[in-house]
Amino acid sequence: MAQEFDKFGDIRLSIRSLCGNFPGEYWRDLDRKKSYPSQFVKAMTESGFLGVLIPEQYGGSGMGISAAAAILEEIHKCGCNAAACHAQMYIMGTILRHGSNSQKSEYLPKIASGELRLQAFGVTEPTSGTDATRIKTTAVRDGDGYIVNGQKVWTSRVEHSDLMLLLARTSPRGEKEKRHEGMSVFLIDIRESVGNGLTIHPISTMINHATTEVFFDDLCVPPDSLVGNEGEGFKYILDGMNAERILIGSECIGDAYWFIEKATNYAKERKVFGRAIGQNQGVQFPIAKAYAATEAAKLMVEKASALFDTGKDCGAEANMAKMLAADSSWEAADMCLQTHGGYGFAEEYDVERKFRETRLYQIAPISTNLILSYIAEHVLGLPRSY
Ligand SMILES: Cc1cc2nc3c(=O)[nH]c(=O)nc-3n(C[C@H](O)[C@H](O)[C@H](O)COP(=O)(O)OP(=O)(O)OC[C@H]3O[C@@H](n4cnc5c(N)ncnc54)[C@H](O)[C@@H]3O)c2cc1C
Numbered sequence: 003m004a005q006e007f008d009k010f011g012d013i014r015l016s017i018r019s020l021c022g023n024f025p026g027e028y029w030r031d032l033d034r035k036k037s038y039p040s041q042f043v044k045a046m047t048e049s050g051f052l053g054v055l056i057p058e059q060y061g062g063s064g065m066g067i068s069a070a071a072a073i074l075e076e077i078h079k080c081g082c083n084a085a086a087c088h089a090q091m092y093i094m095g096t097i098l099r100h101g102s103n104s105q106k107s108e109y110l111p112k113i114a115s116g117e118l119r120l121q122a123f124g125v126t127e128p129t130s131g132t133d134a135t136r137i138k139t140t141a142v143r144d145g146d147g148y149i150v151n152g153q154k155v156w157t158s159r160v161e162h163s164d165l166m167l168l169l170a171r172t173s174p175r176g177e178k179e180k181r182h183e184g185m186s187v188f189l190i191d192i193r194e195s196v197g198n199g200l201t202i203h204p205i206s207t208m209i210n211h212a213t214t215e216v217f218f219d220d221l222c223v224p225p226d227s228l229v230g231n232e233g234e235g236f237k238y239i240l241d242g243m244n245a246e247r248i249l250i251g252s253e254c255i256g257d258a259y260w261f262i263e264k265a266t267n268y269a270k271e272r273k274v275f276g277r278a279i280g281q282n283q284g285v286q287f288p289i290a291k292a293y294a295a296t297e298a299a300k301l302m303v304e305k306a307s308a309l310f311d312t313g314k315d316c317g318a319e320a321n322m323a324k325m326l327a328a329d330s331s332w333e334a335a336d337m338c339l340q341t342h343g344g345y346g347f348a349e350e351y352d353v354e355r356k357f358r359e360t361r362l363y364q365i366a367p368i369s370t371n372l373i374l375s376y377i378a379e380h381v382l383g384l385p386r387s388y
Pocket of ligand 1: 122123124125126130131132133155156157158159207211213362365366367368369370371372375388
């Protein structure tokens with residue numbers, strides 16, 4: 003695939019070399035055991051790539067979202083899965099944008115070096131789902147600090163993280179004028195909290211994702227855990243979502259290229275009826291279509307990244323990038339499995355694993371319907387539906 007004008011060519015080469023140490027066999031083995039890819043995450047951390055968004059003054063490389071997107075795309079293009087560590091790149095954005103100077107100087111250099119892992123992000127709850135304004139987890143003032151009670155679900159990587167960014171209610175819903183007001187963001191020290199009011203239950207899922215349910219039972223949180231102003235947390239979380247959408251979109255693009263390359267190679271090699279299956283246009287066209295869709299989606303990821311990096315509003319583009327990229331990776335996944343016939347179901351080809359992994363992006367971190375609703379309402383001015 004043409005990458006000749008890519009200004010991140012050197013970064014991509016380094017990623018490819020690093021990912022070469024983590025072939026399909028490594029991921030298959032972890033998948034069977036449902037184990038966390040610790041070695042891969044260690045290698046990514048030591049390489050410094052996870053600190054790419056952290057400004058140089060805090061020990062990162064301060065390169066911006068376009069570079070981060072190239073890194074994640076390339077990881078996925080190599081058949082690896084960055085979901086185990088991608089959050090270390092962007093969750094810190096909330097501290098960078100809204101944290102106090104002392105929070106920034108205490109945490110960011112350690113996150114950049116990997117000494118501290120900030121991998122967990124607790125927003126989703128069982129009863130509120132996508133409607134995060136209805137979360138029920140509360141943080142009630144107690145002296146200078148807070149007492150947290152409630153439950154989160156799908157809190158990923160929390161067992162492999164030192165810190166968690168938590169969204170909790172500090173005022174009851176309805177007390178404030180707007181529905182997104184009255185929520186606050188806290189930086190929770192998981193190491194100190196487990197066994198002292200924080201309980202973690204792993205959830206077994208169709209992909210190897212280290213995701214969990216998290217229970218808060220009178221967890222005492224010190225006052226300096228609050229990030230920014232009390233009651234404004236929902237806005238801070240929204241601020242971070244554009245970065246997340248762009249970066250997840252870039253992982254989808256990487257997955258799509260992986261499926262396309264895998265299918266192309268197989269279609270050239272596999273002979274049925276005395277000729278390569280790729281000689282049949284019925285096999286060629288879905289591959290070509292998936293390629294065209296991926297190239298187009300990649301342009302939207304690049305547009306959103308460029309806007310983000312120049313500080314311009316990119317809400318619409320980040321949402322469209324995530325949706326188009328997730329659609330292109332899912333189309334490519336289905337095409338790749340079909341091209342492989344029965345062998346697509348065999349673990350050793352990695353197609354079924356990547357197929358399961360890339361399906362997630364139709365749902366998380368935001369489902370396709372909710373993106374369409376955003377475009378309809380905020381871009382096209384259609385009436386609000388919820
Ligand atoms: C593996 C995994 C990892 C995750 N990791 C994290 C994490 O680290 N931290 C975190 O906070 N969350 C995480 N999530 C949660 C994820 O963001 C949510 O699952 C997602 O936002 C959807 O919420 P829900 O599952 O409650 O679905 P629901 O909100 O119950 O929605 C169910 C379905 O109904 C549709 N729907 C709902 N409302 C509407 C509407 N108004 N119009 C049209 N369609 C609608 C949705 O599109 C969806 O298809 C993770 C989820 C998974 C599966």
